[in-house]
Amino acid sequence: MKHSYTHRIYIGVLSVIVVITTFYLGYLGYSYYSLGIEDRFFHPDNQSLKSSGLLGHGFGIVGSILIVLGVAMYMFRKRIRKFSRFGLLSHWLEFHIFLCILGPVLVLYHTAFIFGGLVAVSFWSMVAVVLSGVIGRYIYLQIPRTIEGGEMNLNEINHMKDELNLQLSKGYNLDEIVLEVVLQAVKQRPDRLGGNMLQRSIAKYKFERKTIKDVKEILIDSGISGNNFKQVIRLIKNEINLNRKIDRLLTMQNLFKYWHVAHLPFAILMLIIMIIHVIVTVTFGARWIF
Ligand code: HEM
Numbered sequence: 001m002k003h004s005y006t007h008r009i010y011i012g013v014l015s016v017i018v019v020i021t022t023f024y025l026g027y028l029g030y031s032y033y034s035l036g037i038e039d040r041f042f043h044p045d046n047q048s049l050k051s052s053g054l055l056g057h058g059f060g061i062v063g064s065i066l067i068v069l070g071v072a073m074y075m076f077r078k079r080i081r082k083f084s085r086f087g088l089l090s091h092w093l094e095f096h097i098f099l100c101i102l103g104p105v106l107v108l109y110h111t112a113f114i115f116g117g118l119v120a121v122s123f124w125s126m127v128a129v130v131l132s133g134v135i136g137r138y139i140y141l142q143i144p145r146t147i148e149g150g151e152m153n154l155n156e157i158n159h160m161k162d163e164l165n166l167q168l169s170k171g172y173n174l175d176e177i178v179l180e181v182v183l184q185a186v187k188q189r190p191d192r193l194g195g196n197m198l199q200r201s202i203a204k205y206k207f208e209r210k211t212i213k214d215v216k217e218i219l220i221d222s223g224i225s226g227n228n229f230k231q232v233i234r235l236i237k238n239e240i241n242l243n244r245k246i247d248r249l250l251t252m253q254n255l256f257k258y259w260h261v262a263h264l265p266f267a268i269l270m271l272i273i274m275i276i277h278v279i280v281t282v283t284f285g286a287r288w289i290f
């Protein structure tokens, strides 16, 4: 989907906020974070940058709030029908990604790069969720989208194909029989595509070449030439493109099902241990500005 100019500015601003925060906090604490644990105690910023310090603790609290917000707003928008009127789902997803990257960055500085105890499990789950998020985002973008940001489903694509077939039969006065032969040639799929992904794509490519060649022969045999010939071939190529889209959509939908198995459970694990971590630290007397 092509984004509007203002939308690109919006994404740009969000990205710049993440990048600047990451580098600024790294720069601010570099001399502290690069020390070994024993030496940190004597560093002038220890009181503020340690996990329970004014800044360090603050990073943990603000970061966690951003993550919880980022998850909650996206889940509400996606799952509660009442909210479906507010904005495009894809824009909410972008905001989910923004909050759920900025939050983990703050939490990273909160740990002060010491990953001990039970919370370490929470931390590494967070890393797993963020990484799976990046991968999921990639898959998500591969699923063709309609303008509403909803998934363009197979029905819609098949509908587009039907229109194409109609155009073929109505527009070019193709003989019934010729049309039937052409449509059959296009409809065929390379059966039992074995091998790995590369071998499959090569086989598919060869098959498509052959289809076009076959169709050309049929058209020439039935005396169709000139402009009509070109137009029909163009439509056939469109049809092949749509077939490709359907294949890709099916693969991506399958991958995405598996992807949820990585993203969601790690998110839950992270949140549960985070809650335990907060209860433990507060019980042991940790206080921030309140
Ligand atoms: C996903 C969220 C969080 C993660 C992954 C996380 C992780 C950590 C880690 C790795 C440490 C260092 C443990 C060590 O020194 O061995 C730590 C310390 C600490 N965290 Fe968090 N934290 C999170 C959220 C929070 C929140 C929301 C609070 C505030 C209530 C908090 C309060 C503290 C405190 C007070 C310490 C210092 C404990 C001490 O020095 O004994 N953390 N956290």
Ligand code: HEM
Binding pocket: 067, 071, 074, 075, 078, 093, 096, 097, 100, 101, 104, 126, 129, 130, 131, 132, 133, 134, 135, 136, 137, 140, 260, 263, 264, 267, 270
């Ligand atoms: C600590 C960080 C994160 C947490 C806790 C988190 C959590 C979640 C949760 C709970 C969902 C809803 C799953 C569902 O509806 O079944 C979700 C969806 C999603 N998140 Fe994250 N996420 C995080 C970071 C990220 C990042 C960094 C990205 C991308 C770069 C990302 C991309 C996505 C995508 C693509 C979806 C799926 C959208 C959909 O199926 O509608 N997430 N996330």
